[in-house]
Amino acid sequence: MGKENVLLIDQDFQPLTEEECQNLKPIMKQFMESYIKHKDTMELDKWLALELRNNLDRLSEDEAKKISQEIIDSLKTDEESRESLKNAVKQGRSKESWFASQVKNATSRMGTKQTVNYLQELDESISTSNQRLYDTILTKSNSISQNPNLDGFIAEQYHAQTFNMNAKASGSQYRAEVLEPNGHGYGKNSVDIVIKDTKGKIVRKYQSKYCKDSKSTKRAFDHGDYRGQRKLVADGQEELIKNASNVIESPDGVKSNSLSKDDALKMRDEAQKNGKISNLDLNQCNTKQIAMNIGKQVGGAALQGAAIGVGMDIAQKIWRGEKVEASEEVEIALKSGADMGVKVAITGALKVAAEKGIVKSLEGTPAGTIANIVHVAVENTKIAVKVAKGEMTVKEGMNESEMTTVSVIGGLAGMAKGAEIGTGIGTIAGPIGAGIGGFIGGTVGYMAGSKVGDMAVEGKRKLTSIVKEKIKLGTSKISSKIKDNCVTRKLSFWFS
Incomplete structure (x- = not known):
């Protein structure tokens, strides 16, 4: 025919x-x-x-x-x-x-399950986000890390993964990534989060500081050389620190979700005290x-x-x-x-x-x-x-x-x-x-x-x-x- x-x-x-x-x-x-x-x-x-x-x-x-x-x-x-x-x-x-x-x-x-099915293209994104959070929180021995700065690491992954969910939802080409050490620890003044385009080119760099208050956060930035990096801080501290932001953002306007210091600490405490790992779900991404x-x-x-x-x-x-x-x-x-x-x-x-x-x-x-x-x-x-x-x-x-x-x-x-x-x-x-x-x-x-x-x-x-x-x-x-x-x-x- x-x-x-x-x-x-x-x-x-x-x-x-x-x-x-x-x-x-x-x-x-x-x-x-x-x-x-x-x-x-x-x-x-x-x-x-x-x-x-x-x-x-x-x-x-x-x-x-x-x-x-x-x-x-x-x-x-x-x-x-x-x-x-x-x-x-x-x-x-x-x-x-x-x-x-x-x-x-x-x-x-x-x-939640029906909603995920309804928004099919987010399924993979959410699963990937959760896995990366798990990888951040768990040590190689599969036990909960007791690092007192765990909330800071959680915050970095939270920003990267909520950005990626929102980027995928809006059809943006950009993706965020937390730069993790390869067995040698974190280098001095090293970049925490980057945003890349489809070719893998870094278009923005972020240094994340999740200190107890804005004064401590400002002091942490003052004691390092972070030229070429944007400042990422806990929600509520951005207005008190020059050129700081409570979200990461790509050139096309996609943003991560903000996260307060208290919420980051709660996620840390749940993980360390109760062995409970908080998953990202549709309530944490931009459903609209x-x-x-x-x-x-x-x-x-x-x-x-x-x-x-x-x-x-x-x-x-x-x-x-x-x-x-x-x-x-x-x-x-x-x-x-x-x-x-x-x-x-x-x-x-x-x-x-x-x-x-x-x-x-x-x-x-x-x-x-x-x-x-x-x-x-x-x-x-x-x-x-x-x-x-x-x-x-x-x-x-x-x-x-x-x-x-x-x-x-x-x-x-x-x-x-x-x-x-x-x-x-x-x-x-x-x-x-x-x-x-x-x-x-x-x-x-x-x-x-x-x-x-x-x-x-x-x-x-x-x-x-x-x-x-x-x-x-x-x-x-x-x-x-x-x-x-x-x-x-x-x-x-x-x-x-």
């Missing part, structure tokens, strides 16, 4: 083939026409449950009702999240800030920054998805000229924004196709997640039509597309359904959502009539060409977002 009739996302992955699209087509048409026929005589949830049972014999009445409600609830959440994000932006907030508030809401109801960075990554995924236009092309190929009895009603729904029923019908059809094995990449996918894909696809189709009409610039269209995906993922985060969040992000904002979404969006466009469908394709191509160009040039903010996106996979192959 050639490149012209397969949505090539990766050499080993095909979210939707033209054959699957052809088999999906009659199901979508049936669902849409049935919805229009019954929309004034049956409640939406009851109609959907009945239609699901008509197409899936094995479904019990209760199972059909459950799926129906899940789809409708997910789409309602999508709509509410979209409005919430729009209102936040109108008030001057960024979409990343709004997303961070959704994540905070979600993690406030989770245990982590959440905002995830929001940026989701936005990058939306732009990345905009560059995949094959799904829309297949929709044009198999739907153009097709007569759909419900076309006028679908067009009105898209224009007015009162398109809940349209989205429900499309989602129901897609769920049936997944259960029947027609769309293999969606087999086993929760109905709510499929609804999220449909919501993004339909909203992006409306955006594409506006771009084609000149009612919206390409730049505005790309921004709206970002906001659509961010609002959906943010809504999912706010629901706090544990593992579903991770799988949902991967499916909606990843290759499956991008590949299938293009076909779904094109289908809805042509269901509203050939004129609307053609405009959707035209608008989509404008968005696609601009995003591809930006990515290839590698000079735009869009390119930076996509390069940093955790969902990115073999971009050079995608756009070849």
Whole structure:
């Protein structure tokens, strides 16, 4: 099967083939026409449950009702999240800030383990941080060090590792490192902490002094030669010592967390008296920054998805000229924004196709997640039509597309359904959502009539060409977002 009739996302992955699209087509048409026929005589949830049972014999009445409600609830959440994000932006907030508030809401109801799973990329960072703290606190014989200056060593590792967690969370290239002796003890005036770039070049050096008070700390600095090193002191002492700071900071503004002398002593005492070693956890890293960075990554995924236009092309190929009895009603729904029923019908059809094995990449996918894909696809189709009409610039269209995906993922985060969040992000904002979404969006466009469908394709191509160009040039903010996106996979192959 050639490149012209397969949505090539990766050499080993095909979210939707033209054959699957052809088999999906009659199901979508049936669902849409049935919805229009019954929309004034049956409640939406009851109609959907009945239609699901008509197409899936094995479904019990209760199972059909459950799926129906899940789809409708997910789409309602999508709509509410979209409005919430729009209102936040109108008030001057960024979409990343709004997303961070959704994540905070979600993690406030989770245990630490669930939160770590949710923030997957921090898992390794936290583990590494804890191991390095353990290495600092434990002696070679695996017993607790009784060094009275242990709190100072703990402070150095604390600053380095909280900096690294915050740097990773914000996508910064810089990493901090505690310079430890290699069997010869610490040298006079030796550097305590360094910050390096990706090439290993030291960009900043720090001398750390955790004395009992500011006078003692100042005296310690005065008795040494620390030229070329920045002063790191306990929280609360920085204002009393010239050119001192209570955190380490990279050139791009990432900082460690501050640590007071008392807290460093508590960590030392716990280790020496009780054998208790304090671990770094998510309470000690910048969760807001982590959440905002995830929001940026989701936005990058939306732009990345905009560059995949094959799904829309297949929709044009198999739907153009097709007569759909419900076309006028679908067009009105898209224009007015009162398109809940349209989205429900499309989602129901897609769920049936997944259960029947027609769309293999969606087999086993929760109905709510499929609804999220449909919501993004339909909203992006409306955006594409506006771009084609000149009612919206390409730049505005790309921004709206970002906001659509961010609002959906943010809504999912706010629901706090544990593992579903991770799988949902991967499916909606990843290759499956991008590949299938293009076909779904094109289908809805042509269901509203050939004129609307053609405009959707035209608008989509404008968005696609601009995003591809930006990515290839590698000079735009869009390119930076996509390069940093955790969902990115073999971009050079995608756009070849």
